[in-house]
Amino acid sequence: MIRTALLICVCASLAACAKPSTNSCEARADAMLDLSFGAFDQGPDGWRSLDGSLACPDSAPGVLAEYRHRHRDALSRPNISLLTWHEAQVRAAQGDDQRTAVRLMREAAFAGEPDWQRLYREGSIAFMEGDRSRLMAARDELAGLPRDPMLKGLNGSEVEWPPNLDVLDGLISCFGKPYSVAYVCRPAP
Structure with a gap:
């Protein structure tokens, strides 16, 4: 009987650990x-x-x-x-x-909205819609933008210019793959 009660407690504990509570x-x-x-x-x-x-x-x-x-x-x-x-x-x-x-x-x-942000958005949408030529055009236009001297990082540091060019390059490199794969498919620095 003690053995059965212990087994029930262990099983209940394991079941509780198996899947996190939706409430949490x-x-x-x-x-x-x-x-x-x-x-x-x-x-x-x-x-x-x-x-x-x-x-x-x-x-x-x-x-x-x-x-x-x-x-x-x-x-x-x-x-x-x-x-x-x-x-x-x-x-x-x-x-x-x-x-x-x-x-x-x-x-x-x-x-x-800043041009760099608009172009990043347009390139991302082109990727999602499977339009490689629009993606390339947005990427090339983004790459040609002059630096925005007002754009700073969270701590006031310089921001890589242009922002998110590496993301669009990754979307191009992994074109046709799922967004979750292509988003992190960036060239090595």
């Missing part, structure tokens, strides 16, 4: 919704911790959308654009409906 993912996501924009987007406890999590891999797109919705009155248009872009990237990388990812990529556009 929801609790993490709910806690993120109260973070500042900077902490939510770039911090170690923000949405990226869900995207890279083996426990909660499907939670990132939903929490990005919910954060945008809850904070829409306080967020600037560029910040809304950035969160929309990240949701599109996560959905594309997860292999979700590609039309949804492309729609979100297009929604990320805003009046007055």
Whole structure:
């Protein structure tokens, strides 16, 4: 009898460890919704911790959308654009409906966005739509842009110029492969 009770306890413990609780993912996501924009987007406890999590891999797109919705009155248009872009990237990388990812990529556009950002977006959309010539044209135009002296990194450091050229080069190198593969298919520095 003791042996049976012990076996039941061990099995129950193993079953609890086998799959993370949906509630724990929801609790993490709910806690993120109260973070500042900077902490939510770039911090170690923000949405990226869900995207890279083996426990909660499907939670990132939903929490990005919910954060945008809850904070829409306080967020600037560029910040809304950035969160929309990240949701599109996560959905594309997860292999979700590609039309949804492309729609979100297009929604990320805003009046007055920097040319480098627009070209990166256009090149990414061209990749998603299987249009290599549009991807190449966006890449070449991005490569020819003059440096933006106002663009700085998070800590005020210089930013690699032009931003995301390596990403478009990777999309070209791995054209036809899934976004999740092509996004990290970048030339060695």
